[in-house]
Amino acid sequence: MTIGVFYQYLILELMKTRFNAFDGSREGDVVADIDNTPGLKTGLRIYMSIKKSKDTVGGQDIGGVIKRIEATAKEEKNLNRPYLCVIGIATPSKGRIKLYNNDRSIKCNNQGSPYSLNCEEWGPGFIFPYISGWSAINIYIKAIKQVSKHLPFKSLKYREQCSSMLKIELEKLGLLTEKGKVDQMKFLSFTVQEK
Numbered sequence: 532m533t534i535g536v537f538y539q540y541l542i543l544e545l546m547k548t549r550f551n552a553f554d555g556s557r558e559g560d561v562v563a564d565i566d567n568t569p570g571l572k573t574g575l576r577i578y579m580s581i582k583k584s585k586d587t588v589g590g591q592d593i594g595g596v597i598k599r600i601e602a603t604a605k606e607e608k609n610l611n612r613p614y615l616c617v618i619g620i621a622t623p624s625k626g627r628i629k630l631y632n633n634d635r636s637i638k639c640n641n642q643g644s645p646y647s648l649n650c651e652e653w654g655p656g657f658i659f660p661y662i663s664g665w666s667a668i669n670i671y672i673k674a675i676k677q678v679s680k681h682l683p684f685k686s687l688k689y690r691e692q693c694s695s696m697l698k699i700e701l702e703k704l705g706l707l708t709e710k711g712k713v714d715q716m717k718f719l720s721f722t723v724q725e726k
Contacts, residue, residue: 534583537674538581538583538621538622539560539561539581541621541670541674542560542561542579542581542619542621542658542662543560543561545659545662545663545670546561546563546662548663549662549663549664550563550564550565550566550662551563551564551566552564555578555579555603556603560579560580560581560619561577561578561579561581561619562576562577562578562579563576563577563579564576564577564612565577571612571613573611573612573613574612575612575613575614575615576604576607576610576612576613576614576615577614577615577616577617578600578601578603578604578614578615578616578617579600579616579617579618579619580596580599580600580616580617580618580619581619581621582618582619582620582621583621583622584620584621584622584624585620585624588618593618593638593646594640594646596618597616597618597638597646597647597650598646598647600616600617600618600650601616601647601649601650604616604649614649615649615650615651616647616649616650616651617650617651617652617653618638618650618651618652618653619653619658620652620653620654620655620658621655621658622655623654623655623656623667623723624654626722626723627723628654628655628656628667628668628723629654629656629657630656631656631657631660631661633656634653634654634655634656634657634658635651635652635653635654635657636651636652637650637651637652638650638651638652655667655670667723668719668723671719671723672715672716672719675715675718675719676715698711701713704721705717706718706721
C-alpha cells in the first residue's frame with residue numbers, strides 16, 4: 532500500500548465515524564453526505580480527492596484536478612443536494628500544520644481568479660479536526676502506532692545497514708528514548724509544527 536492510498540482510506544474511515552461516507556470513483560476518492568449543514572435543508576455532499584501532499588498536484592495540474600472532481604459531481608444522476616468539491620491534503624506543507632481557520636482555501640489561477648467557487652483545498656490543520664474532532668498531530672500519532680506494527684520491513688536487502696545508519700542519525704538529533712527506540716512525540720515535534 533502506498534502512503535497516498537493509506538491516507539485515502541484513513542480519511543474515509545475517519546469520515547465514516549461522523550458522516551455517511553463511502554468510496555468514490557475516479558478523482559473523487561471519498562464521497563460524504565454532511566447532514567445538518569447550517570443554512571441548508573438537504574445537507575451537503577462532499578466529493579474529495581485525497582493527496583498525500585501539496586507536491587502531489589503540481590501547479591499546472593491543479594485546475595485539471597478541480598475539473599475532474601467537478602465532472603464527477605456533475606455526472607451524479609441522483610444528486611439531490613448542493614455539493615462541494617475538496618482537494619484534501621493529508622500531510623503538512625514544509626512540516627508546518629496551519630491552524631484550523633487558516634488551512635482551508637479556494638485555489639486560484641495565475642490571474643487570481645478561482646478555478647472554481649465550488650472547490651476548496653483543505654490542509655491537515657482543517658481536514659482532521661473537521662472530520663474527526665481530533666488534531667492532525669493526534670491523527671499522526673495514531674497512524675504511526677498503526678504503521679509501526681508492520682515494522683521493520685523484512686524485505687529490504689540492506690535493512691540492517693540502513694537501520695544502523697538511521698539509528699545513528701536519530702541519536703544525533705536526540706529523537707531516541709533511553710532504550711534506543713524512536714520517541715514518537717519528539718519525532719513528531721521535529722517533523723511537524725503547528726503554526
